[in-house]
Amino acid sequence: MTGFNEPAPTQTALLLLGRGTDAGSERGVDCPGELPAPSDPNLVERARAAKEALGGSVFVLGHHYQRDEVIQFADVTGDSFKLAQQAAARPDAEYIVFCGVHFMAESADILTGDHQRVVLPDMAAGCSMADMATASQVEQCWEDLTAAGVAADTVPMTYMNSSAAIKGFVGREGGVVCTSSNAERALRWAYERGEKVLFLPDQHLGRNTVVRQMGFELDDCVLYNPHKPNGGLTAEELREAKIILWKGHCSVHGRFTLDCVEEMRERKPGVNILVHPECTHEVVAAADHVGSTEYIIKTLDEAEPGSSWAVGTELNLVRRLANAHPDKEISFLDRTVCYCSTMNRIDLPHLVWALEELVAGRVPNQITVDPETAKHARAALDRMLELP
Numbered sequence: 298m299t300g301f302n303e304p305a306p307t308q309t310a311l312l313l314l315g316r317g318t319d320a321g322s323e324r325g326v327d328c329p330g331e332l333p334a335p336s337d338p339n340l341v342e343r344a345r346a347a348k349e350a351l352g353g354s355v356f357v358l359g360h361h362y363q364r365d366e367v368i369q370f371a372d373v374t375g376d377s378f379k380l381a382q383q384a385a386a387r388p389d390a391e392y393i394v395f396c397g398v399h400f401m402a403e404s405a406d407i408l409t410g411d412h413q414r415v416v417l418p419d420m421a422a423g424c425s426m427a428d429m430a431t432a433s434q435v436e437q438c439w440e441d442l443t444a445a446g447v448a449a450d451t452v453p454m455t456y457m458n459s460s461a462a463i464k465g466f467v468g469r470e471g472g473v474v475c476t477s478s479n480a481e482r483a484l485r486w487a488y489e490r491g492e493k494v495l496f497l498p499d500q501h502l503g504r505n506t507v508v509r510q511m512g513f514e515l516d517d518c519v520l521y522n523p524h525k526p527n528g529g530l531t532a533e534e535l536r537e538a539k540i541i542l543w544k545g546h547c548s549v550h551g552r553f554t555l556d557c558v559e560e561m562r563e564r565k566p567g568v569n570i571l572v573h574p575e576c577t578h579e580v581v582a583a584a585d586h587v588g589s590t591e592y593i594i595k596t597l598d599e600a601e602p603g604s605s606w607a608v609g610t611e612l613n614l615v616r617r618l619a620n621a622h623p624d625k626e627i628s629f630l631d632r633t634v635c636y637c638s639t640m641n642r643i644d645l646p647h648l649v650w651a652l653e654e655l656v657a658g659r660v661p662n663q664i665t666v667d668p669e670t671a672k673h674a675r676a677a678l679d680r681m682l683e684l685p
């Protein structure tokens with residue numbers, strides 16, 4: 298097989314990878330300590346030594362989109378569902394170092410005991426999709442649904458990619474959290490309890506799941522825009538909809554277009570298109586296989602030697618998979634670089650800094666959720682973890 302074809306770099310992607318400076322992208326979050334220089338030749342050794350010194354008191358979780366330099370130090374790697382399960386299953390670890398993004402670390406804090414501390418090596422590791430729904434916007438939406446007379450028959454549901462406050466709202470209103478690996482099961486659970494679902498904040502995961510896996514028509518979905526009065530919908534539209542989708546999306550997965558799929562099929566006849574369900578509906582409809590990052594890994598592990606694949610998800614993961622399967626032809630679905638810039642915030646210097654702070658007896662960048670929010674968010678997370 299030929300090696301992995303690197304997509305063409307873009308100026309923004311290089312900036313986000315730290316090969317330039319863009320103060321605006323820091324979003325006002327600075328590292329509160331002294332970061333080791335990225336050029337320090339001893340970073341790998343320092344990370345290893347700090348982990349060894351911490352022993353069983355630390356457990357490092359790594360999301361599949363993390364950089365290779367970070368993922369090598371993860372005790373467990375996974376999609377967001379597996380990482381939530383793993384966080385809940387490690388009561389002996391005093392420190393959970395979460396190499397992922399903010400909403401994942403918040404969920405870990407909610408699912409771990411009071412004696413455990415969750416650390417996010419870089420506080421700027423957020424998620425632009427999660428930021429597309431604020432708690433006050435969601436409260437306003439619920440008021441709109443109440444005024445239209447539909448709230449009582451609606452079960453709110455949120456994708457894991459949302460703040461703890463939104464998970465808390467959903468838990469308080471009897472709803473459930475889902476991830477891309479259990480969205481269908483969670484939706485079926487919700488429709489056993491109500492006539493409608495309010496799905497937050499990823500319109501694509503919601504639409505793709507009900508249309509692809511549950512036989513809904515596109516017309517059964519309406520889109521609630523939090524920036525418009527009444528979400529831009531009439532009371533009649535809210536009453537007729539089977540699912541009310543929040544107008545949020547992932548900009549990384551939004552990069553994959555129908556053109557990318559068609560061009561790939563032309564360039565590589567026989568290619569299998571494998572994408573994440575955060576891609577748009579037209580991309581998902583044109584793909585051959587759709588699933589979470591864990592599903593993508595499993596599908597490629599089980600693929601026939603010699604088979605050809607184009608994968609529509611974050612580039613760190615796709616490159617790692619291509620290197621792990623030299624007997625299969627694995628390409629990136631977009632022609633240009635497409636990293637999740639916030640996942641990439643966690644680099645080896647930040648990880649070394651966080652681990653060395655723990656060795657020194659200080660807890661850096663601790664993620665805490667207030668007890669009232671955590672109580673309701675936990676109810677929604679527990680419902681997800683208990684799904685059949």
Ligand code: 13P
Nearest residue numbers: 376377378476477589590
């Ligand atoms: P997974 O749950 O599939 O890992 O997805 C998380 C995520 O943020 C994808 O963009």
Ligand code: SF4
Nearest residue numbers: 424425426547549637
């Ligand atoms: Fe958020 Fe998209 Fe990055 Fe996932 S890939 S963490 S949804 S911005």
